[in-house]
Amino acid sequence: MSPPTHAQTYASRAQKLKNPAGKALLEVMERKQSNLCVSVDVTSKKDLLDVVKSVAKFVCLVKTHIDIVSDFDQDLIDQLVGLSKAEDFLIFEDRKFADIGNTVSLQYGAGVHKIASWAHITNAHLVPGPGIIDGLKTVGEPLQRGLLLLAEMSSKGTLAKGGYSQECVKAARANQDFVFGFIAMHRVQDDDLADSAAPIERDAEEFLVLTPGVGLDVSGDAMGQQYRTPQQVIGESKCDVIIVGRGIYGALLKSDDRASAIEQVRRQGERYRVAGWQAYEQRLTDHASVSAASVLLDTSVPTSSEMNIFGYGSLIFKPPPHTIRRTVGYIRGFTRRFAQSSIDHRGVPSRPGRVVTLVEAKDWHAFADAEDTPEGDIVWGVCWTIDPAHAKDVRAYLDHREINGYTPTYTDIWAPSTNAWSADEIVVKSCLVYVGLPSNPAFVGPSRSLQELAEYIYTCSGPSGRNDEYVLKLARATRNLSDQVRDSHLFELERILLQIRKREGLPLLDDDVVDEEREQRIMEEVIARNKANGKPL
Numbered sequence: 001m002s003p004p005t006h007a008q009t010y011a012s013r014a015q016k017l018k019n020p021a022g023k024a025l026l027e028v029m030e031r032k033q034s035n036l037c038v039s040v041d042v043t044s045k046k047d048l049l050d051v052v053k054s055v056a057k058f059v060c061l062v063k064t065h066i067d068i069v070s071d072f073d074q075d076l077i078d079q080l081v082g083l084s085k086a087e088d089f090l091i092f093e094d095r096k097f098a099d100i101g102n103t104v105s106l107q108y109g110a111g112v113h114k115i116a117s118w119a120h121i122t123n124a125h126l127v128p129g130p131g132i133i134d135g136l137k138t139v140g141e142p143l144q145r146g147l148l149l150l151a152e153m154s155s156k157g158t159l160a161k162g163g164y165s166q167e168c169v170k171a172a173r174a175n176q177d178f179v180f181g182f183i184a185m186h187r188v189q190d191d192d193l194a195d196s197a198a199p200i201e202r203d204a205e206e207f208l209v210l211t212p213g214v215g216l217d218v219s220g221d222a223m224g225q226q227y228r229t230p231q232q233v234i235g236e237s238k239c240d241v242i243i244v245g246r247g248i249y250g251a252l253l254k255s256d257d258r259a260s261a262i263e264q265v266r267r268q269g270e271r272y273r274v275a276g277w278q279a280y281e282q283r284l285t286d287h288a289s290v291s292a293a294s295v296l297l298d299t300s301v302p303t304s305s306e307m308n309i310f311g312y313g314s315l316i317f318k319p320p321p322h323t324i325r326r327t328v329g330y331i332r333g334f335t336r337r338f339a340q341s342s343i344d345h346r347g348v349p350s351r352p353g354r355v356v357t358l359v360e361a362k363d364w365h366a367f368a369d370a371e372d373t374p375e376g377d378i379v380w381g382v383c384w385t386i387d388p389a390h391a392k393d394v395r396a397y398l399d400h401r402e403i404n405g406y407t408p409t410y411t412d413i414w415a416p417s418t419n420a421w422s423a424d425e426i427v428v429k430s431c432l433v434y435v436g437l438p439s440n441p442a443f444v445g446p447s448r449s450l451q452e453l454a455e456y457i458y459t460c461s462g463p464s465g466r467n468d469e470y471v472l473k474l475a476r477a478t479r480n481l482s483d484q485v486r487d488s489h490l491f492e493l494e495r496i497l498l499q500i501r502k503r504e505g506l507p508l509l510d511d512d513v514v515d516e517e518r519e520q521r522i523m524e525e526v527i528a529r530n531k532a533n534g535k536p537l
């Protein structure tokens with residue numbers, strides 16, 4: 001059985017979604033690392049286009065109420081559609097259709113606005129009954145459009161709840177080729193999971209939840225709007241897209257200084273993108289940590305008799321077996337670089353991939369091509385504490401896993417103090433870490449440029465999957481460790497690889513199934529060897 005939907009990546013969910021507009025939305029989200037929809041509720045064409053231009057690169061979706069634009073014309077639509085193509089976002093007309101099928105089909109396809117001709121996505125209330133979906137579908141489906149049902153609303157006293165919301169879910173299930181999700185405050189489609197009469201097997205189904213009523217600075221407005229933070233919406237309620245209006249474009253309504261107002265709009269767009277995406281990545285990490293082999297999160301500092309291992313590569317998101325504690329921190333005096341060749345993991349002997357290794361800073365800087373990074377020689381990662389009863393066997397497993405060019409050494413783990421006014425402190429003494437010595441045969445040293453390294457990585461793959469996916473997964477997991485993480489080498493490489501994937505039209509990231517199978521195989525080998533020596537793991 002697959003992990004619960006909220007624990008899957010947007011990319012893997014894109015593969016399941018049947019409606020083309022919904023699928024395209026998930027793909028843009030992954031590509032731009034954005035689950036932010038900006039709601040541009042302004043009344044002039046100029047304001048609308050200026051807001052869109054200033055936040056375009058931060059959003060996956062632009063939501064309009066086109067009927068509030070006083071100087072609406074076809075040129076507005078042409079420019080909006082042009083921007084959506086150039087800046088890679090979809091358009092959602094928040095029309096909230098609510099009439100009988102025949103009438104909504106005319107409202108959708110005809111009239112002044114001809115919504116279906118330019119909006120990839122629109123939405124509808126189910127108050128009139130399922131005929132409203134049929135009416136909209138006759139117009140939207142041939143154009144590959146998608147529909148959201150308003151299953152819940154963000155406003156105080158809403159009547160869209162309980163049984164009504166569940167009727168929306170039923171109607172969506174009956175129309176999955178056209179309806180790809182809901183406007184809702186939580187995952188309404190999961191409400192009947194505990195109901196024994198409901199089908200338990202939901203693996204084939206996929207719906208997105210887009211959630212308005214999102215604000216970082218205020219809790220509501222004077223007319224019943226209620227706001228929650230991106231963390232509450234994405235992290236706690238497990239919704240997929242945050243819809244933000246005044247929180248982003250609000251400065252435009254208040255300030256006379258247009259240039260500075262537009263700059264504030266841009267900044268808010270960036271701020272909400274980061275907040276939404278971090279909440280999503282944290283959600284994935286939380287699930288991975290909880291479900292990983294016997295992980296017990298604990299904040300106490302490990303004692304010296306325990307075995308600790310510092311993960312700076314895939315060990316960040318894949319704990320070793322028999323882990324009893326996870327401590328996030330960094331090490332000093334090392335650089336993390338894609339300077340180790342891989343012929344059995346993310347590459348093959350004829351085209352070795354590049355995987356990370358830790359190099360002592362003094363060794364790294366001895367190379368003429370070694371670049372400095374603004375954050376200096378620190379590397380963020382995770383220190384895993386192993387259950388002492390299994391320490392020996394886990395050590396054997398790790399030595400085997402890191403056999404291809406890594407040497408065990410020990411270093412202290414640092415973390416920011418819990419008191420903002422205190423200096424960083426050592427949280428784990430003498431932690432085991434596997435480093436790559438420049439003398440080892442798999443060490444390849446610095447590349448001439450990150451662009452060149454990225455172009456090379458893009459072309460490699462091995463038994464564990466594509467090399468670029470390894471970099472992207474590592475970058476995502478590292479960023480999630482703490483909001484203090486800085487790693488310009490890793491994040492710049494990630495940025496360039498995402499650009500290359502876009503340029504090459506590559507399908508989105510897949511979950512790392514192959515990798516997990518490999519881990520399992522190694523574990524089995526170690527267990528078999530230990531058994532033969534009379535010490536089962």
Ligand SMILES: O=c1ccn([C@@H]2O[C@H](COP(=O)(O)O)[C@@H](O)[C@H]2O)c(=O)[nH]1
Pocket residue numbers: 039041065094152153154155183212213214225243244245246247
């Ligand atoms: O339940 C709902 C459904 C739709 N909306 C729309 O979202 C935006 C929210 O704007 P803010 O300025 O962020 O409050 C607006 O277009 C609403 O029509 C909603 O708020 N709640």
